[in-house]
Amino acid sequence: MCEKQMGFTRLRRLADAMKAKVRGIYSTALTKLLLDNDFEIVQPSLAIKKRFKLVDDVSLPDLKIRDRYDLQGVRVLGAFEAVEKFQTILQSTFEDALTRKWHVSVDGIYKGTVIDSNEYAVYVEIGNGIIGRLPRNEIVNENDKQVIAQVDKKRLGAKQPILTTKLKIVGTYAILLQSSKTGVSLKIRDLRRRTELYELGKMLAPKGWGIIWRSASENQQREALEKEIKELTEKVEILNEKAFRAEAPSLLVEGLCFMDVEFPCSSKKILDRLRSYSAPTLEGHHFYKSCGGEIAAALEMSEKLLEKGQLKSDIEELFEEQIRYKFPEEGSSVDVEHVKLSGIVFHLGQATIESLDQEQIKYSRTMRSDGFYDGLGVKKEAGDKSTSETKIGEWYITTKYFSADGKWKGTYINLNTPVEVYPNALRYVDLEVDVCIHPNGTTKVLDMEKLEKAHEKGVVSKKLFETIKEMAERIERNCDVNKMRA
Numbered sequence: 001m002c003e004k005q006m007g008f009t010r011l012r013r014l015a016d017a018m019k020a021k022v023r024g025i026y027s028t029a030l031t032k033l034l035l036d037n038d039f040e041i042v043q044p045s046l047a048i049k050k051r052f053k054l055v056d057d058v059s060l061p062d063l064k065i066r067d068r069y070d071l072q073g074v075r076v077l078g079a080f081e082a083v084e085k086f087q088t089i090l091q092s093t094f095e096d097a098l099t100r101k102w103h104v105s106v107d108g109i110y111k112g113t114v115i116d117s118n119e120y121a122v123y124v125e126i127g128n129g130i131i132g133r134l135p136r137n138e139i140v141n142e143n144d145k146q147v148i149a150q151v152d153k154k155r156l157g158a159k160q161p162i163l164t165t166k167l168k169i170v171g172t173y174a175i176l177l178q179s180s181k182t183g184v185s186l187k188i189r190d191l192r193r194r195t196e197l198y199e200l201g202k203m204l205a206p207k208g209w210g211i212i213w214r215s216a217s218e219n220q221q222r223e224a225l226e227k228e229i230k231e232l233t234e235k236v237e238i239l240n241e242k243a244f245r246a247e248a249p250s251l252l253v254e255g256l257c258f259m260d261v262e263f264p265c266s267s268k269k270i271l272d273r274l275r276s277y278s279a280p281t282l283e284g285h286h287f288y289k290s291c292g293g294e295i296a297a298a299l300e301m302s303e304k305l306l307e308k309g310q311l312k313s314d315i316e317e318l319f320e321e322q323i324r325y326k327f328p329e330e331g332s333s334v335d336v337e338h339v340k341l342s343g344i345v346f347h348l349g350q351a352t353i354e355s356l357d358q359e360q361i362k363y364s365r366t367m368r369s370d371g372f373y374d375g376l377g378v379k380k381e382a383g384d385k386s387t388s389e390t391k392i393g394e395w396y397i398t399t400k401y402f403s404a405d406g407k408w409k410g411t412y413i414n415l416n417t418p419v420e421v422y423p424n425a426l427r428y429v430d431l432e433v434d435v436c437i438h439p440n441g442t443t444k445v446l447d448m449e450k451l452e453k454a455h456e457k458g459v460v461s462k463k464l465f466e467t468i469k470e471m472a473e474r475i476e477r478n479c480d481v482n483k484m485r486a
Contacts, residue, residue: 017038017039017040018038018039018040018062018063018079018081018082018085019039019040019041019042019057019059019060019061019062019063020034020039020040020041020042020061020062020063020064020065020078020082020086021041021042021043021061021063021064021065022034022041022044022048022065022066023045023065023066023067024065024066024067024074025067025071025286025289025290025296026065026067026073026074026263026271026286027045027047027048027065028047028048028051028274028275028278028279029271029272029274029275029286030065030074030271030274031044031048031051031052031278032052032274032275032277032278033089033093033274034086034089035052037085037089039063040057040059041054041057042057042058042059042060042061043057043058043059043061044056044057051278051279052278058216060172060216061078062078062079062081062082063076063077063078063079063082063083063086064076064077064078065086068260068261068262070290071289071290071292072262072263072264072290072427073097073098073260073261073262073263074261074263075156075157075258075259075260075261076258076259076260076261077106077156077256077257077258077259078256078257079256079257080254080256080257083101083257083258083259084257086259087099087101087259087458090261091460091461091463092461093270094263094266094267094270095266095267095461095463095464095467096264096265096266096267096417096418096429096464097261097262097263097264097267097461098261098262098264098341098343098429098459098460099259099260099261099458099459100157100259100260100261100262100342100343100459101257101258101259101457101458102156102157102257102258102259102260103128103130104126104130104132104151104161104258105151105251105254105255105256105257106151106153106156106255106256106257106258107150107151107153107168107170107255107256108150108151108251108252108253108254108255108256109148109149109150109167109239109251109252109253109255110124110126110127110132110148110149110150110151110163110249110250110251110252111146111147111148111242111243111246111247111248111249111250111252112124112125112126112127112132112146112147112148112149112163112248112249113125113145113146113248113249114144114145114146114147115131117136117142118136119136120135120136121133121134121135121136122134122135122136122139122147124147124149124163124249125248125249126149126151126161126163126249126251127249127250127251130161131160132149132151132160132161132162132163133160133161133162133163134147134149134162134163134164134165135164138164138165138166139165140165146248147165148165148167148243148252149163149164149165150163150164150165150166150167150168150255151163151255152164156258157258157260157343166178166179166180167239169232169235169236169239169253171214171228171229171231171232172214172216172228173213173214173216173217173220173224173225173228174201174211174212174213174214174217174225174228174229174232175211175212175214176205176206176209176210176211176212176229176232176233176236177209177210177211177212178208178209179208179209179210180209180210180212181210182198182201182202182205182210182211182212183198183201183210183211183212183213184197184198184201184212184213185212185213185214185215185217185218187215187218188213188215188217188218190218193218197213197217197225200222200225200226201213204225204226204229205229206233206236209236211229213225235253239252239253260343262339262343262429263286264417264418264420264428264429265287265393265417265418265419265420265428266417266418268284268286268287268290271285271286272284272285272286279303279307280303280306280307280312281303282299282302282303282306282315282316282319283316285299285303287420288323291326291422291423294323294326295323295326295423298319298322298323299319302315302316302318302319302322303315326423327421327422327423328353328356328421328423328424329353329356330353330354330355330356331352331353332352332353333350333351333352333353334350334351334353334363334422334424334425334426335347335348335349335350335351335424335425335426336348336349336350336351336363336365336425336426337425337426337427337428338428338430339427339428339429339430340429340430340432341429341430341431341432341450341451341454341459341460348365349365349368350365351363351364351365351388351426352364352365354387356421358392359391359392360389360390360391360392361389361390361391361392361419361421361426362387362388362389363387363388363389363426364385364386364387364388365385365386365388366383366384366385367380367381367382367383367384367385367386368382369382370382373401373409373410373412375410375412375434375436375444375446376401376409376410376412376436376438376439377438378401378409378410378439380401381403381404383403383404384401384402384403384404384409385401385402385404386399386400386401386402387399387400387402388400390418390419392418392419393418394418395415395416395417395418395431395468395471396413396414396415396416396435396471396475397413397414397416397419397428398411398412398413398414399411399412399413399414408439409439410436410437410438410439411436411437412434412435412436412437413434413435413436413437413475413479414430414434415431415432415433415434415435415468415471415472416428416429416430416431417429417431431451431460431464431468432447432448432450432451432454433445433446433447433448433450433451433468433469433472434446434447435472435475435476435479437479443476443479444476445472445473445476448469448472451465451468451469452465
């Protein structure tokens, strides 16, 4: 699990600074944030070295941070203590950041219980109801009801982790691989050193395991390498003892913690401010970067001109002129990306922009299928229409539902992060809470317990939970039912 448990976690003295490696479009802002909170930055990129006047440091990080594939946040992998500290920093800095920790230990070794199988895979419970998928060809004895397996780094964050029986114990300079031969990192190119490490590995490898020397071993003294292999070998012995004694399902060796971080609208603005301390930054920098493509390229070019000393107002005007026609306007058709607290994105279908300016967004949709408006207790029918509106920076969207002939069916006031208008989509994070106005005029707050559960899991901060709870109650008290019909 992504929690402190018995395992091989190296306890850190409180006086030691944790180390982080950061890459991606958020790297400058997050580097500033990490440095301000007593992290050390290791393996910095050239741009980060220059902006923060850092020296070369090839140390291994306690925390690795890189962009999510959709550029809407970052993926974090590291030691439990480092991830936990970073999560605390994020939630105290950003009002709407979502921090989703995976409740599975990455590279963690489990004693699991086989619960099902098919011709391709064996399904193994590893604890707390989590079921992992193990390739069937990795099972030695198909009659075994228990198996020792490790969580693979494939599909990080997935509901069903990928498992492997090809165990490894990871150290700073070396990795022990079960039933493997000795090897040397391809990053070590010196042939003489490769030969030395290869011979040393064959000599030191414990029975049934091979040693893979990591790049960090290249310049280490033999004594340091021997010491680490001794420590890793002791971990193998402890693993074997635990595997024999532990009841399944249970965690035998703790690995790394994985966390998915989402940066909605307000977070991106704070990230802009953090970045501006170290580099010329146009307003909306991280939003435009997350757009990717030509917009991100135009931003990069504009900020290079700022670095050369050109007048900011002129650059802003030039940039706005370049990107203006990339974004939707009145009459445009866009997708509505409704992001759940879990990270799942629901595409609510195409919407037509009715009005859009610097103060307000209004859009409409036509329902394509039958169903049910749960909170309203009203049947949804193909042909129904909805109109949604929100102010720029507002934390809720008011959506009114009408039948095909114009009869009002009810209204949802959905509490969410402020809407971001992308070239082809409207995007926001649904905070689960709704204020529902029924056709009979009664109002009700729905699903507050879902947001509370997300707070208990650490997905949202206490401050955000309390803010949204107070906002929902205020909306319910002050709701004008007559306005909800129009």
